[in-house]
Amino acid sequence: MPLLRAMNDQRRFAVIILAAGQGTRMRSDTHKVLHPIASRPLLLHLLDSVDALGADERVVVVGKGREQVEAAIEGRGVATAIQAEQKGTGHAVQQAQTALAGYDGPVVILYGDTPFVETATLRRMLDRLDGEDGPGIVVLASSPADPLNYGRVILGEGDRIAKMVEYKDATEEERAVRLCNSGMMAVRSGDLFRWLSQVSNDNAAGEYYLPDIVNIAAAEGREAVVIEGDPYETAGVNSRAELAHLELEWQRRRRETALHEGATLIDPESVWFAYDTKLGRDVTVEPHVVFGPGVEIADGAAIHAFSHIEGAIVGAKASIGPFARIRPGTRLGERTKVGNFVELKKADVAEGAKVNHLSYVGDADVGARANIGAGTITCNYDGYGKYRTTIGVGTFIGSNTALVAPVKIGDGAIVGAGSVITRDVEADSLAVERNEQKGIAGWARRFRERMTRKAAE
Structure with missing residues (x-):
C-alpha cells in the first residue's frame, strides 16, 4: 500500500x-x-x-x-x-x-x-x-x-x-x-x-x-x-488511577451532551455510555444503566433501571427493563416491551411484541404483537451449534415454555404453559406438551400422618 x-x-x-x-x-x-x-x-x-x-x-x-x-x-x-x-x-x-x-x-x-x-x-x-x-x-x-x-x-x-x-x-x-x-x-x-x-x-x-x-x-x-x-x-494516562479519572471526565461530558440533545437521564452520574452510543429525542434513561458499544436508541424509548445494553438497535417508544440484558445482534421494533430479568441475544423482535419477564430469547425472530410468557427460553445451543427459533405474528407463548431450536411457531398459534416444543407448530393452532395431570385422593393427609409417626419414633 x-x-x-x-x-x-x-x-x-x-x-x-x-x-x-x-x-x-x-x-x-x-x-x-x-x-x-x-x-x-x-x-x-x-x-x-x-x-x-x-x-x-x-x-x-x-x-x-x-x-x-x-x-x-x-x-x-x-x-x-x-x-x-x-x-x-x-x-x-x-x-x-x-x-x-x-x-x-x-x-x-x-x-x-x-x-x-x-x-x-x-x-x-x-x-x-x-x-x-x-x-x-x-x-x-x-x-x-x-x-x-x-x-x-x-x-x-x-x-x-x-x-x-x-x-x-x-x-x-x-x-x-x-x-x-x-x-x-x-x-x-x-x-x-x-x-x-x-x-x-x-x-x-x-x-x-x-x-x-x-x-x-x-x-x-x-x-x-x-x-x-x-x-x-x-490529559495523558500513565496509571490505572489516571485511566479511571479520565473515564469519569469523558462520561461526565457525554452525559451533558445527552441531556443537551434531548434525552432525560434520571440520575446522570449512574449512567455509563460507550464511545458510539446514540440516543434519540425524548429517550428516558433511569439510574444504573450501562451502554456497551453499538447501541442506538430511537425517539421516545424508555430504558429502565439496572439494564445493560450492547450491540442493539432499539425502536421508537420501546421499553426495556428494569434488570434487562440486551446482547449484541438484537433489534427491537417500535413499541416493543422487554421486562425485568429478560435476556435477549441476536433476537429480532418486531413491533409491539412483548417479552415481559424472566425469559431468555436468543437466536430468534419474534413476530409483531407476539407475547412471550414468563420463564420462556429458546434452547438455541446443543453444545456444538447455534440454531434459530421463529415465533410468528400474534403468537402467545405460555409461561415456562422451552422452544427447542430449530423450531417455528406459526402466526397466531398458542403454546400452552409448561410445554417443551421440539416440532414446528402450525399457524392458529394450540400446542401443548405435558404429561396428564393425576390426582390421588387423601394421599397428602396419609403422607403427613406417616411422616409424623416416623419423626416420633
Whole structure:
C-alpha cells in the first residue's frame, strides 16, 4: 500500500503518534495505549480525531508489545515505525523518518496515551503553523488545576515561547509556572528531522527530549509559539488511577451532551455510555444503566433501571427493563416491551411484541404483537451449534415454555404453559406438551400422618 494518499481539496499534513512506552505503571499485560475508555482503546480514540481532520500520513511509533498495537490498527492504513530502545521522545519521533521519506509538509506529533485532543485543536495548530508570521514550531499547552510533573512552558512576548523545560530539570521558579507542555506539537517535516539530529541527551534522564528542538530552532532564529487547549485534551494516562479519572471526565461530558440533545437521564452520574452510543429525542434513561458499544436508541424509548445494553438497535417508544440484558445482534421494533430479568441475544423482535419477564430469547425472530410468557427460553445451543427459533405474528407463548431450536411457531398459534416444543407448530393452532395431570385422593393427609409417626419414633 503506498504511504502517500491524495487528500482531495484538504490541506496535506502528517501525524506521528508515539506509542512505544512500556507503560510499567499500568501493571498490565495489555499495552498502555490499548486500555479502553468508553469501551474503546485510547489509541483508537485518537486516530478517530486524526481521521476526522483528514491526515495525509499516519505513523504510529511502537516498541515493546508492538504486536498488540499493530493488531489493533490493522486495516486502518496506518504505517508503523519501531523504537527498539527507549531513548526518549525525540528519539522516538526520529524512528518515523523513514516512513515519511519523500513527505515535506506539516507534521503533528501526538501521543497514543493522550487520546482526547480535539479535531478543532489540531486544526488550530496547523492554521497557526501556516500563519503569516510563519513560526517554526507550534506547541500545544494547557494549564491544568494540578500541573504535577509536566514540563513547563515559559512564555516571552505574546504567544512566543522563551523556553521549555522538563520538570526534573526546572528550577523552583520555573516549576511555579502553570502553563504545561503537552508534548504535542506541529512542525514542518524538513525542519523537524534536521532539528532532531541536533538534540543532545545531556540531561538528568540521559534521554533525547523532543521539546529541545524549540531551543535549537530559536538558535536559528525560528520562533516557537504556543496554542493553549483544554486540560482535558492534554490529559495523558500513565496509571490505572489516571485511566479511571479520565473515564469519569469523558462520561461526565457525554452525559451533558445527552441531556443537551434531548434525552432525560434520571440520575446522570449512574449512567455509563460507550464511545458510539446514540440516543434519540425524548429517550428516558433511569439510574444504573450501562451502554456497551453499538447501541442506538430511537425517539421516545424508555430504558429502565439496572439494564445493560450492547450491540442493539432499539425502536421508537420501546421499553426495556428494569434488570434487562440486551446482547449484541438484537433489534427491537417500535413499541416493543422487554421486562425485568429478560435476556435477549441476536433476537429480532418486531413491533409491539412483548417479552415481559424472566425469559431468555436468543437466536430468534419474534413476530409483531407476539407475547412471550414468563420463564420462556429458546434452547438455541446443543453444545456444538447455534440454531434459530421463529415465533410468528400474534403468537402467545405460555409461561415456562422451552422452544427447542430449530423450531417455528406459526402466526397466531398458542403454546400452552409448561410445554417443551421440539416440532414446528402450525399457524392458529394450540400446542401443548405435558404429561396428564393425576390426582390421588387423601394421599397428602396419609403422607403427613406417616411422616409424623416416623419423626416420633
